[in-house]
Amino acid sequence: MIIRETYLKKLRQLKDQNIIKVVTGIRRSGKSTLLEAFKNELTANGVSPRNIIFLNFEERENLHLTDWTVLYDEIIKKIKTDKKHYVFLDEVQLVNDFEKLINSLFTKKHIDLYVTGSNAYLLSSELATLLTGRYIAINIQPYSFKEYALAYNEEKNIDRLFRKYINASSFPEAVTLAQSSENLSNDYLQSIYDTVIIKDIAQRYKLRNIHNLHRVISFVFDSVGSFISPTNIATELNKNSQKKISHNTIIKYLDFLTKSYILYTASRFDIKGKELLTTNEKYYLVDLGLRNITATNKHDADLGHKLENVVYFELLRRGGKVYAGKNKDKEIDFVVHKSNNEREYYQVAFTVNDEKTYKREISAFSNIKDNYPKYLLTLDFDITNIDGIQKMNVIDWLLNE
Numbered sequence: 001m002i003i004r005e006t007y008l009k010k011l012r013q014l015k016d017q018n019i020i021k022v023v024t025g026i027r028r029s030g031k032s033t034l035l036e037a038f039k040n041e042l043t044a045n046g047v048s049p050r051n052i053i054f055l056n057f058e059e060r061e062n063l064h065l066t067d068w069t070v071l072y073d074e075i076i077k078k079i080k081t082d083k084k085h086y087v088f089l090d091e092v093q094l095v096n097d098f099e100k101l102i103n104s105l106f107t108k109k110h111i112d113l114y115v116t117g118s119n120a121y122l123l124s125s126e127l128a129t130l131l132t133g134r135y136i137a138i139n140i141q142p143y144s145f146k147e148y149a150l151a152y153n154e155e156k157n158i159d160r161l162f163r164k165y166i167n168a169s170s171f172p173e174a175v176t177l178a179q180s181s182e183n184l185s186n187d188y189l190q191s192i193y194d195t196v197i198i199k200d201i202a203q204r205y206k207l208r209n210i211h212n213l214h215r216v217i218s219f220v221f222d223s224v225g226s227f228i229s230p231t232n233i234a235t236e237l238n239k240n241s242q243k244k245i246s247h248n249t250i251i252k253y254l255d256f257l258t259k260s261y262i263l264y265t266a267s268r269f270d271i272k273g274k275e276l277l278t279t280n281e282k283y284y285l286v287d288l289g290l291r292n293i294t295a296t297n298k299h300d301a302d303l304g305h306k307l308e309n310v311v312y313f314e315l316l317r318r319g320g321k322v323y324a325g326k327n328k329d330k331e332i333d334f335v336v337h338k339s340n341n342e343r344e345y346y347q348v349a350f351t352v353n354d355e356k357t358y359k360r361e362i363s364a365f366s367n368i369k370d371n372y373p374k375y376l377l378t379l380d381f382d383i384t385n386i387d388g389i390q391k392m393n394v395i396d397w398l399l400n401e
Contacts (some may be wrong), residue, residue: 003037004147005358006144007138007140011038016363019136020106020131022138023114023137024116024137025139026287027118027281028173029172032091033114036054047086053085056090057095058094061395063395066095067096068095068100072101079108080108085110090116091116103270130225139316143172144355145398146399147162148161148170149399162395165308169287169288170287171188173188173289176291193293212253215245223304226282227280229281237250262286265283269323271368278291288309307377311377317387322336324334324338330364332347333348343370343372345365345373345375347365348378348379350379352376352378352380362376373390374390378394
């Protein structure tokens with residue numbers, strides 16, 4: 001089993017703090033496994049198993065506990081002493097009125113509470129209002145490249161492994177299956193896609209035209225790393241099509257896709273004006289293997305944008321808010337606002353070996369007058385500093401925080 005150290009570290013820091021730990025992320029990204037690993041750490045460090053309550057509401061034996069009052073009474077009944085008890089509620093959104101359950105448990109000072117959920121409804125619901133300032137969300141994604149490399153520790157050709165990473169799935173179970181059968185891995189990935197699209201989106205929001213949803217998904221998957229808007233999506237999809245799709249429908253679909261954690265957004269940030277721009281956003285896909293589900297994707301195609309997708313999620317893991325930057329008439333791939341009010345700037349390119357690409361990527365940093373770090377990440381092997389811009393090999397950057 002791959003230890004998800006990035007997320008475990010956060011849970012260790014939050015242990016026994018008077019705050020609810022909410023672990024979110026797309027289905028099958030490893031939330032349950034993360035909680036299991038943390039639970040095992042607790043027992044290894046001397047916490048009695050009697051002081052740990054772990055319930056997964058996707059399991060058959062817990063279906064009778066989906067009424068929040070019944071569940072609350074069951075949990076309280078298991079707490080025999082005033083010693084600290086650790087309560088883990090996995091896929092808690094399946095419990096009716098789960099907000100009331102969480103709020104009631106949180107009032108008990110000897111309970112340290114951890115919950116997971118597979119869609120943003122968990123935090124866009126009444127819970128966020130009810131518990132403002134009393135929870136911290138930890139958003140978990142499929143394997144980083146560093147974790148992926150640990151899963152393939154016998155592969156010595158790291159460049160070949162990285163090429164596989166940006167073309168295949170990094171869902172933990174899909175990676176395990178791929179080591180014995182690519183077909184099994186692809187079937188598993190298809191099942192995740194179908195579950196998220198049908199169960200988390202179509203059924204939840206009572207959509208009647210799933211065909212249009214698939215059309216929007218296919219378009220956005222093919223546009224990873226490009227600036228798009230509901231207007232230009234509608235314009236493209238309505239060309240030569242009998243079935244028109246409205247601007248407002250596309251806005252709703254994009255919202256559903258981000259709430260299910262299949263898509264993440266990077267809003268535009270004007271570096272000179274120091275403000276967010278409302279026109280156009282970039283969308284990034286939580287797992288690049290999901291592009292293989294759509295008919296238009298080609299293996300080993302669009303590698304520049306796939307590379308950008310990988311960097312986006314690594315920046316999220318390392319902390320801070322990630323934006324797409326605008327610098328006058330130039331675009332900066334990423335502007336990262338760190339918690340200490342500092343910034344980092346990133347340009348991402350597959351290679352800058354030709355002069356034209358090199359000048360284009362470097363010129364994007366021109367006229368940025370502050371002294372915050374500037375990085376150019378490529379698959380080239382040279383590491384140089386160009387007028388304060390640090391050029392780095394992206395694989396080295398991913399493997400060495």
